[in-house]
Amino acid sequence: MTANINQLLEISMDEAVLDMATPNPPGEDIQETPEQQKVLCEEDLVGKSASITYNDHLHRLAMYLQLPMQMCNYSNRVTGATCPGKSPFQVTLKPRGTGVALEWFCPFGHRLWKWNSQPLLKFGMQGGDFMLSTNILLSGNNYRKIALLFQFMKMGMVAQSTFFKIQDTYCVDPIEKFWERNRADVLTRLRQKDRVVVLGDGRMDSPGHCAQYCTYTTLEQDSRDIVHIVTVDKRETDRNSVIMEKECFIRTMDVLLQEIPVKEVVTDAHPQITALLNPERGKYKAWGLQHSLDIWHAAKNLGKKL
Template identity: 30%
Template sequence: MVDVGVQTSPPSQLQTDLDIGTSVTNNSYLQMPVTSAQPLDTSFISSPKKDQDTSDASTPSPPPSPDKPDSDVSYVPSDELHDSNQSTSPDYITTEPKIIAFESCLKTLFARVVCTECGEPISSDESTILYNGTAMKVKFLCMSGHQTSWESQPLVNSKPAGNLMVATAIILSGETFSRISHFADILSLKFIGHTQYYSIQKDIAIPAIDNYYSLQRDVVLQQLQGKQLVLGGDGRCDSPGYSAKYCTYTFMDTLTGVIPDFSLVQVTETTSSTKMELIGFQRSHSNIEDANLAVDVVVTDRHVQIRKAMATDHRNKNHQFDVWHLSKSIKKKILAIKPKKLLSEVKPWIPSILNHVWWCSREAKGNPDKLEETWTSLLYHISNRHTFPGKLVTKCGHPPLSDDAIRKKKWMAKDSPAYEALENVITNKLILRDIRHLDRFCHTGSLETYHSMMLKYCPKRMEFDYPSMVAQNSASCCRQQCQYRKEAKDWRQWYAVLHDSLSKKHWQMDSS
């Protein structure tokens, strides 16, 4: 390759180019003269092989590898570099180690480069360093006038691979461009500009993630066909209450942990941010029905609009409440007992009462009447009565208590003010109505865990546009599916799976 005529920019031009350079979107490199190199000090390069290669210019250079971009440059590859097939395959670029190289250190290496045409050393005065985002390109001119070049990154779609990967890594890590760009600024690390970032995000990263999500969703829907599903559903807003801009509603199969659907709702689609969760619920529910999945039970918290929708639009499905949500609500009601003197008598019983919620739910086995009776039998137990009249439940579930246990327990006197205050909570009309929705012993703990994991991809209180939010939701969803479908044990493996898709679908290596 001979490419004569590249000029070194004068120093006054250099600063201007670098400033503009933070927003370049094409593959053009920014120029910087190699001649600005500090005094070369190669003493730390101790590899005998390299020393021999560079000191003996008459040694024939190895034939150029067709896989390596601009491989006619006779730079000495690292001893640790993997074989050429691996180092340039689309899959490998995602996992290949990358390093932070200091410009001054690279210049010491460039000073050792010899021309592949004639074996002459290169002229440092006539060589130029150019930058494109995170990538470096060096144009060398040898003493005999042959020009060659070298690039620090392989090219994919005519773009340095590192620039693409930085953009996708920002999305996949739930970070923002401005934060990572600031991080790079502090390090004086060459970085892509915001225009370049948004261009890569829009044209490459988001389509790749969406595509992978669709493929994976098809597999999940196939897997759930023909089963009577118990789906947990919950909404997660990007900030609390009225200031929320987005709400993601997610349905998860409580048996397998896979996600058949999620919907991202923007506040601009509604008249109030408080309606976003219902819209997301209805939208994803329709998507699931459109996919011909058989939904037997829907488990949610006690969201007023959703319970109304379940009671009117989805009467053919069993609506269960998450046990944990209801027990939390019962605890809150107990702690609201006034005056404090009464509460102090009730308080020691709170852990037992909350355990009792779970126990009733587990023992109900789909019978809400039995559940309600078991629940209210609590009032007998706390007043030291362990058998009682009832239609379905006539005694406590625990084994007979020893005299010692009976003596140690602080039983509540029936009809005492504290007992009556607690009775008001236990037999509260709304509690009795809602506790009947626990008879299938369903909980959405896995969905809660998933929402915590989602924070990694969609952090709260950060401004993202709609396509980015969808991509981040899809990315976190894909990770969940991978984990449950045993495609990936941890995030590293998952990242590799997703990048594999990026490579195959959207990242075509340039041959040079």
């Protein structure tokens, strides 16, 4: 079958099919929304500056933002039908821990984009939640006090369960390793001295005779470096809170006397510890230790007697 060439339609250049790709005209490149920033290494989170941002101002800023798409990109997986939703899109703000999440929806309820005010770690944990939890512990603060401060400020706060989970999973072991490494360096330096003077004192978790824990801290006189820390539970002393500090002191001295040349011990006027350091009848009389009272406790004890 032949065709009349004169009757064929003329194909314009716009309809021609070329064997090379024609680039898109300037300004017509398809743009996509950027992905959420993720924490891949320590430098992506530690040392980064942060600010207090009010949710109303953040939501107002998001309302002025224009997404790179003008139509909803949702399509039905079964029928292949596309969503006819057009801009402007609705913006919602959802508080999440110490941060917020902004979401853009089309008029038919399809989510187009989600943006978080904080970088995300593995398993979706927010960077600010992680940094706040770790720094509460490292700075010696109390979770409930910080949570109360955030409540007064009407700011989002890390949940208490999340705080303790982060503490147990990420903080306890590294802190213990750092402490052991730092203590080993201090003991190595103190072993070179002929005479080491240590200062010790205990601290209960609550006043009175109802304390559950006692922490005894020992420092070196010249450098003020902490050389030993021990914590005793009341259950380890037959639930007798009165002898917890004595038990802490015994555990401390049993360790330090084997590690550094302790010649003098400075404590408060605790009668049980004074008895342990008695040069004639005390537990440590064979070591020839000199027992001294620090000037504040000595003055306080003298004032009581007067």
